[in-house]
Amino acid sequence: MxxxxxxxxxxxxxxxxxxxxxxxxxxxxxxxxxxxxxxxPRTRWLLGLSFFVLFFAIWALATLGGFVPRTFLADPLAMAHEGWLLFTQYGFLGDIGMTVWRVLGGFALAAVLAVPLGILMGAYKAAEAFFEPFVSFCRYLPASAFIPLLILWAGIGETQKLLVIFIGSFFQIVLMVAVAVGGARRDLVEAAYTLGANSRGIVRRVLIPGAAPEIAEILRLVLGWAWTYVIVAELIGSSSGIGHMITDSQALLNTGQIIFGIIVIGCIGLVSDLFFKQANQRLFPWSAIQ
Structure with a gap:
């Protein structure tokens, strides 16, 4: 056996x-x-570029091949021609500048106020219990629903557009930062207490440095959402900006200009996203976030 x-x-x-x-x-x-x-990195760039090549190839085949009427979808060549006209004849560069300024202004205002509140909620459970229900309630309210009220309160000027972006970004940042700070490693906190740190030192020397890379990543993600809010804000009562151009082009059934405006937004967002990634890696080299 x-x-x-x-x-x-x-x-x-x-x-x-x-x-x-x-x-x-x-x-x-x-x-x-x-x-x-x-x-x-080289393979990553090649794979990313290959998708864009495939996308434009399918688009060109569908439009230039006559499978989709050009009234509903302009072909890539017509889109490029309309884009050239926008820059050379219609001052589209100024529209881009206005939209970028609105995004950065509203987003910066939201970040400056939301990050400290999120840190407070993540660090102190009493503050979380006080603020979290209201912040969670507001997080589900679409920013576009506030546009009629904001027009009544602030008119159709720049303040109204900045407030739309602020409302759409502020509550998202608060909750995400609170979760990031509240998820700190307990052993590091206990070790800091053992070494004689007080509550304020725990927040300043343990919680904030530990959550800083994730907070930077949260800001990068919410900045992408801010672009959707600014276009919605510019669709109503605006005389400049990419959203205003898209609205005018829709009235003229100029799908080439509409598509070009959408592509410009995507390109600006992609550049800002890459900038955020590089900045995060330089500022927080200890982070595993890529």
Missing amino acids: TQAHTGSSPAPAPLAASAVPAAASVRRRHPWLAPLVPVS
Whole structure:
């Protein structure tokens, strides 16, 4: 009985041993098929660029091939021509500048006020209990629903547009920052108390530095949402901006200008997103966020 037991137990070992080299071989030969295996920066750029090439190729095939009427969707060549006219004849560069200023102004105002409140809620549970229900309630209110009231209160000028972006960004930042700060490692907090830190020192030297990379990532994400709010704000009662141009183009059924305006927004957002990523990596090199 003893010999039979010892002879049968090692049976699964060859299977487990062979699985490890096989998995390693798959990762070496086909790294894109293995979960969570990073790719090189060059491969990342090539893959990202290839999607844009494929997207424009399908778009050109659908429009230039006559599968989609140009009244409903302009082809890439017509879109590029309309974009050239926007810059050379219609002062579109000024519209871009106004939209960028509105996004940055409203977003900066929201961040300056929301980040400290989020840190307060994440660090102190009493503050979280006091503010969290109201902030959660407001987070579900669409910013566009406030536009009629904001026009009554602030008119159709720049203040109204900044407030739309502020409302759309503020409550999201508050809750996300509170969650980031509240998720601090308890062992670090206990170690700081053991070393003689007080409550204020815990917040300043443990909670904020630990959550800073994630807070920066939160701001990067919410900045993308701010672009959707500014276009909504510019669709009503605006005489400048990318949203105003899109509204005028829609009245003229000029889909080329509409698509060009959308692409410009995407390009500006992509550049700002890359800038945020690079800045976060330089400011917080200890962070694992990429």
